[in-house]
Structure formats: C-alpha cells, structure tokens
C-alpha cells in the first residue's frame with residue numbers, strides 16, 4: 001500500500017449541492033486523496049431521500065469533472081446504513097479505501113469515529129442557511145430557485161432522472177399517507 005494521506009467525507013448528498021463541492025475542494029487542499037461516501041445508500045424515493053445511490057454517484061462524478069478535479073484523487077463509494085451505531089465506524093473502515101482523517105460536521109459521525117480512534121476534523125460550513133439538501137428540496141417543492149444551489153451538471157442530472165417531478169410526486173404521496 002502507498003503512503004498517501006486519505007480523508008473521508010460521508011454525506012447523504014440528497015442532492016449534492018455547492019456546499020458539498022466546496023468542502024470536497026477544501027479537503028483536497030489538505031490530503032492526497034478523498035473518499036467520498038454516499039451515505040444512506042439504500043434509501044431513495046422518499047421526501048428526505050429522493051435520489052438513489054447510483055444517481056448521487058453520477059451527481060458527484062459529473063460535478064467533480066465540471067470542477068476539473070483530477071479523477072485519480074477521489075473514490076466515490078455508496079455506503080449503506082447499518083443498525084448498529086457502535087460498529088458503524090468499523091464497518092465504514094472495512095468497506096472503503098484506507099483513510100486516516102474523517103471530515104464531518106455531523107455530531108454522531110464525529111463521535112463514532114473519535115471513539116474508534118480516528119482523527120476527526122470539522123470542516124468549515126459554507127452558507128449553511130442556503131447550502132443544505134433540505135433547502136434544495138424545499139425550493140424544488142416550492143418552485144423557487146434551487147438551481148443556484150447546485151452545480152450546472154447536477155441540474156443536468158436532475159433533468160435526466162426527472163428529479164423535480166419525482167420529488168413533487170413523493171410529496172403528494174407522503175401527504176396522502178398521513
């Protein structure tokens with residue numbers, strides 16, 4: 001194995017937005033390679049988790065191409081949730097390229113990796129009021145400008161998978177389930 005310093009960032013990316021892209025670039029300033037974990041990979045077609053792991057992989061891949069980031073510097077790995085928080089960090093270790101630094105702003109993620117002995121860093125948040133997956137989904141449902149929050153390539157993926165239509169259908173369905 002080589003001596004590359006690798007960091008990992010795990011996010012649901014529902015959908016990928018400009019905050020994720022900025023934090024990925026920031027991490028790449030600090031490490032040789034980044035492992036980008038697509039969290040809750042098993043979930044899709046829900047209001048909070050509308051997109052499949054595969055669709056999210058395409059969003060990340062195309063956005064990083066758009067940013068001209070060298071593809072040899074990242075790995076994009078779908079990560080399913082498991083029911084056991086206490087062994088989740090070990091599970092992530094098992095399923096990913098070796099990494100030594102964990103980047104996360106999520107308190108549970110930070111705690112689980114710290115307890116496992118990893119170095120954990122809290123990356124800066126960029127415009128968290130607007131740059132969040134829930135804000136992108138809210139704007140889509142309210143016919144507001146969600147496009148400004150995501151990469152141009154993500155707008156293209158959303159058209160390809162008819163993402164806006166899917167989210168709106170899910171909102172009708174989940175309200176009717178109440």
Ligand code: NAD
Nearest residue numbers: 011012013019023039040081082088104105106125126131
């Ligand atoms: P997320 O997409 O909300 O955020 C991921 C990361 O992106 C954040 O930690 C933050 O560092 C960065 N980020 C987000 N918005 C940003 C912004 N505006 N500016 C800069 N950086 C920004 O994802 P999340 O909810 O933290 O993902 C954690 C994943 O880990 C989930 O899928 C969760 O289910 C999974 N998990 C699973 C288990 C288990 O299976 N037992 C346990 C813990 C966590």
